[in-house]
Amino acid sequence: VADRWQDLDTPVPLVDVSRLERNLAEMAGLAAAHGVGQRPHTKTHKTREIARRQVELGAHGITVAKVGEAEAMVAAGFDDILIAYPIVGRRKYERLLPLLDRARIRFAVDSVAAAAAASEFFAGHGRVVEALLEHDGGAGRSGVQSADEAVTLARAVDRLPGLTVAGVMSYANAYKTDDAAEQAEIGRTEGVAAVAVADAIRTAGLPADAVSVGSTPTARHVVTVPGVTELRAGVYAFHDLKQVSLGVVGLDRCALTVLATVVSHPRPERFVLDAGIKALAGEDYGWGTHGVVLERPDLRITSATEEHGIVTLPPDAEDPRWSIGDVVRIVPDHACGCVNMHDALLAVDGDDVVDTWPVIGRGRVR
Amino acid sequence: VADRWQDLDTPVPLVDVSRLERNLAEMAGLAAAHGVGQRPHTKTHKTREIARRQVELGAHGITVAKVGEAEAMVAAGFDDILIAYPIVGRRKYERLLPLLDRARIRFAVDSVAAAAAASEFFAGHGRVVEALLEHDGGAGRSGVQSADEAVTLARAVDRLPGLTVAGVMSYANAYKTDDAAEQAEIGRTEGVAAVAVADAIRTAGLPADAVSVGSTPTARHVVTVPGVTELRAGVYAFHDLKQVSLGVVGLDRCALTVLATVVSHPRPERFVLDAGIKALAGEDYGWGTHGVVLERPDLRITSATEEHGIVTLPPDAEDPRWSIGDVVRIVPDHACGCVNMHDALLAVDGDDVVDTWPVIGRGRVR
Numbered sequence: 001v002a003d004r005w006q007d008l009d010t011p012v013p014l015v016d017v018s019r020l021e022r023n024l025a026e027m028a029g030l031a032a033a034h035g036v037g038q039r040p041h042t043k044t045h046k047t048r049e050i051a052r053r054q055v056e057l058g059a060h061g062i063t064v065a066k067v068g069e070a071e072a073m074v075a076a077g078f079d080d081i082l083i084a085y086p087i088v089g090r091r092k093y094e095r096l097l098p099l100l101d102r103a104r105i106r107f108a109v110d111s112v113a114a115a116a117a118a119s120e121f122f123a124g125h126g127r128v129v130e131a132l133l134e135h136d137g138g139a140g141r142s143g144v145q146s147a148d149e150a151v152t153l154a155r156a157v158d159r160l161p162g163l164t165v166a167g168v169m170s171y172a173n174a175y176k177t178d179d180a181a182e183q184a185e186i187g188r189t190e191g192v193a194a195v196a197v198a199d200a201i202r203t204a205g206l207p208a209d210a211v212s213v214g215s216t217p218t219a220r221h222v223v224t225v226p227g228v229t230e231l232r233a234g235v236y237a238f239h240d241l242k243q244v245s246l247g248v249v250g251l252d253r254c255a256l257t258v259l260a261t262v263v264s265h266p267r268p269e270r271f272v273l274d275a276g277i278k279a280l281a282g283e284d285y286g287w288g289t290h291g292v293v294l295e296r297p298d299l300r301i302t303s304a305t306e307e308h309g310i311v312t313l314p315p316d317a318e319d320p321r322w323s324i325g326d327v328v329r330i331v332p333d334h335a336c337g338c339v340n341m342h343d344a345l346l347a348v349d350g351d352d353v354v355d356t357w358p359v360i361g362r363g364r365v366r
Numbered sequence: 367v368a369d370r371w372q373d374l375d376t377p378v379p380l381v382d383v384s385r386l387e388r389n390l391a392e393m394a395g396l397a398a399a400h401g402v403g404q405r406p407h408t409k410t411h412k413t414r415e416i417a418r419r420q421v422e423l424g425a426h427g428i429t430v431a432k433v434g435e436a437e438a439m440v441a442a443g444f445d446d447i448l449i450a451y452p453i454v455g456r457r458k459y460e461r462l463l464p465l466l467d468r469a470r471i472r473f474a475v476d477s478v479a480a481a482a483a484a485s486e487f488f489a490g491h492g493r494v495v496e497a498l499l500e501h502d503g504g505a506g507r508s509g510v511q512s513a514d515e516a517v518t519l520a521r522a523v524d525r526l527p528g529l530t531v532a533g534v535m536s537y538a539n540a541y542k543t544d545d546a547a548e549q550a551e552i553g554r555t556e557g558v559a560a561v562a563v564a565d566a567i568r569t570a571g572l573p574a575d576a577v578s579v580g581s582t583p584t585a586r587h588v589v590t591v592p593g594v595t596e597l598r599a600g601v602y603a604f605h606d607l608k609q610v611s612l613g614v615v616g617l618d619r620c621a622l623t624v625l626a627t628v629v630s631h632p633r634p635e636r637f638v639l640d641a642g643i644k645a646l647a648g649e650d651y652g653w654g655t656h657g658v659v660l661e662r663p664d665l666r667i668t669s670a671t672e673e674h675g676i677v678t679l680p681p682d683a684e685d686p687r688w689s690i691g692d693v694v695r696i697v698p699d700h701a702c703g704c705v706n707m708h709d710a711l712l713a714v715d716g717d718d719v720v721d722t723w724p725v726i727g728r729g730r731v732r
Contacts, residue, residue, distance in 0.1 A: 065673045272452075
């Protein structure tokens, strides 16, 4: 590793440790102030080092999306992991079995069919696994659609020998609006609904201890809902253009950038950077761009292909006068997708590269 | 590896070897029929096995996009590699140095500044490296903008001790239209312009042996242009929804799919597959979707997040009656981006998994 980030081979993802620490401390403080536990979704950074810091700051566990990510995090020493995803299929159950000896592993269930299959497997191996019943908090993905459905599912799970109901989880999609009042409403609605689902299950005489909710844009709203026990927000570690576009934070809070080199300047208004989709990720949610130049937020990736990030100067923009070989830092649209493209993140303090953090959850699609 | 693809853990990328072989043979035949050499862009598959087959079928070399991909391919035994990208930066030159002892390595140059820096380094190490002068063939990325600029650059490179002009390369973007006549015009225009650039360089008394052009949608047009020496098309190995949407091939020619499991069915019209952006790639160019169901092309991923591929049934669609745990195959929008998300491809012949091909070029962003 070079001593200064300015000397690194590019493209390479950098994490500003000061910004990271501020982001981590702020969310930990928010959760603590409301007496809500924190179980950060580690899909954002996929590293042992940042997950450890999140636990040091008070998180009682971590969240992952895949069995493969759970395998990586158990190997890294974490012992309380929620796989916030409906786990289906014998091969995944087989992989969970050895993890159960080393950690508390919970996963999401949203159908009797999936619960029955998991129960049959785990009961056959003499195990009882904790399931969180997933309620669709508004994202329109997986999850039961009502409290009634949740109670029916909870009763079914409760009768199954290999599973036990540990609570409720949900997820809302606050990315569909940049209106602060609407985001607040989305967050509160998710939290209130998840608590109501848990209450309905308890009223039916079944346990539902955990009420696990939230995301970065809804965090400050959902923690105010009485009955919420656990906040899963993850992107906050780095923030990104999506969060900026939602008004959650300013660009000065974005801790993850991709260092890129100016490799071509074929026309006065066109610069080509060596960070395209393969370095920044393919998503383009927030600002209608794959990335914004950290030092010049008026300049953005105006189009990207796999290896080319094109910056076309707006007609009224001051010419950055970049030379071939100059390096610039790009704030990606979606931090999680960006991290997944890389094998390691470089931790940077000022000009200095201070550490290398392997992306141990990278590409663990299964 | 399971014996049958139906039994694999998901999501997992599958390559239909019959379709692959047909795709490879067809493009090799097209190039041969027109007396044009073939240097397939291996970014699509990033595997040793498919690159070998392309060479067996007559390719005189291979193309990569990055020094890291060149490192992987040299290690895999390939000895004639074009890095079709402007290579800038001392750290990249340092990595190229050991490769020059083992293979013929060419790379693109489109500026005097980049040429001078490369020349200084390589001349200092007693080497002369072959450069292809890049001409912007219409893609609007890197590359000089005219034959005059190319001649000026060629003269500058010719005077530099560490580089020699080996020819011209260009790339056109045929993805902006699905009109066959327009695609043909884009391909012919690219080829004619590249040949004209090479002719202008030769008229100036300098060498320009290689005229390296083309892409999958323009291949059959650009090979008809006299003077073209080399076809770099790459996606043809697998094809994908982009090629289908352009009318290049039908869905029955797509050799790459991602096997996915139905993990949730929360509403009558909504199925959730475990293949989202992390398995299919973030791009969404072609059909306005991240993927289409191979067996049911009327069904597509209607929205995708990192781990969720949502299939919402159109109102008039026949219900596929998928059960939780069923597996389906998804044809991705962009084969190259999809492959880059995975560590290995599984080769499938009928129902049988016949081989595992490591994606040796995966994630080599530098």
